[in-house]
Amino acid sequence: MNKLDAKTDHYRNLARTLGYRSRSAFKLLELNKKYRIIKRNFFVLDLGCAPGGWMQVSKKLVGSQGKVVGVDISNIDEIKGTHFIKTDIYYSQNMDNLIKYFGRKIDSVICDISPQVIGVRSLDHIKQIELINKCVQIMDSILSKNGNALFKVFDGEHAQQFKRDLKSRFIKFKATKPKSSRKSSSETYCVGLGYL
Numbered sequence: 636m637n638k639l640d641a642k643t644d645h646y647r648n649l650a651r652t653l654g655y656r657s658r659s660a661f662k663l664l665e666l667n668k669k670y671r672i673i674k675r676n677f678f679v680l681d682l683g684c685a686p687g688g689w690m691q692v693s694k695k696l697v698g699s700q701g702k703v704v705g706v707d708i709s710n711i712d713e714i715k716g717t718h719f720i721k722t723d724i725y726y727s728q729n730m731d732n733l734i735k736y737f738g739r740k741i742d743s744v745i746c747d748i749s750p751q752v753i754g755v756r757s758l759d760h761i762k763q764i765e766l767i768n769k770c771v772q773i774m775d776s777i778l779s780k781n782g783n784a785l786f787k788v789f790d791g792e793h794a795q796q797f798k799r800d801l802k803s804r805f806i807k808f809k810a811t812k813p814k815s816s817r818k819s820s821s822e823t824y825c826v827g828l829g830y831l
């Protein structure tokens with residue numbers, strides 16, 4: 636087994652042992668430890684949440700007084716104490732209703748959304764950029780002043796522009812790659828702290 640496979644395997648096994656639904660859970664745990672994107676009692680929206688690894692982590696972080704709402708086109712098995720909405724993020728009626736589920740503007744938006752990748756990096760990149768730009772629009776309508784955000788972006792020709800747009804909305808911004816992300820993967824995670 637090469638080093639890369641061993642690392643992938645390590646996080647997959649760890650996820651199984653700890654009861655997380657995805658190895659992505661470790662990316663959020665790692666980034667949150669460093670940047671405190673989600674804190675106790677926070678209201679959190681998870682865009683592109685299936686199968687629910689980030690929702691599991693978020694629920695633990697916010698505790699019983701916080702709220703976690705996940706959105707995905709694919710179904711997920713229930714995660715106790717969270718709310719799931721099965722919808723396409725482009726279906727604006729459901730997105731407009733989000734605020735009703737929370738009852739107020741929220742504290743964090745996290746977004747690990749990816750299209751069904753076809754393996755052609757440039758095309759996968761463009762599809763993902765479209766998705767995350769839509770998610771930024773949703774964020775703009777629901778994130779409270781001083782709120783935080785986490786967005787995955789695939790590297791490619793539009794990534795820099797996306798990072799600039801996101802950065803302009805926050806007091807602090809960092810683009811980073813967590814250790815638990817595969818070296819070969821083209822993903823970067825953008826952290827925004829203190830929504831303006």
Ligand SMILES: C[S@@+](CC[C@H](N)C(=O)[O-])C[C@H]1O[C@@H](n2cnc3c(N)ncnc32)[C@H](O)[C@@H]1O
Binds near residue numbers: 656682687707722725
């Ligand atoms: C990498 S997965 C998210 C993994 C998740 N963070 C976890 O820890 O379990 C990306 C998700 O984006 C969702 N997605 C892609 N396009 C979408 C759309 N238009 N509307 C809603 N969800 C979408 C996919 O269905 C997929 O479940």
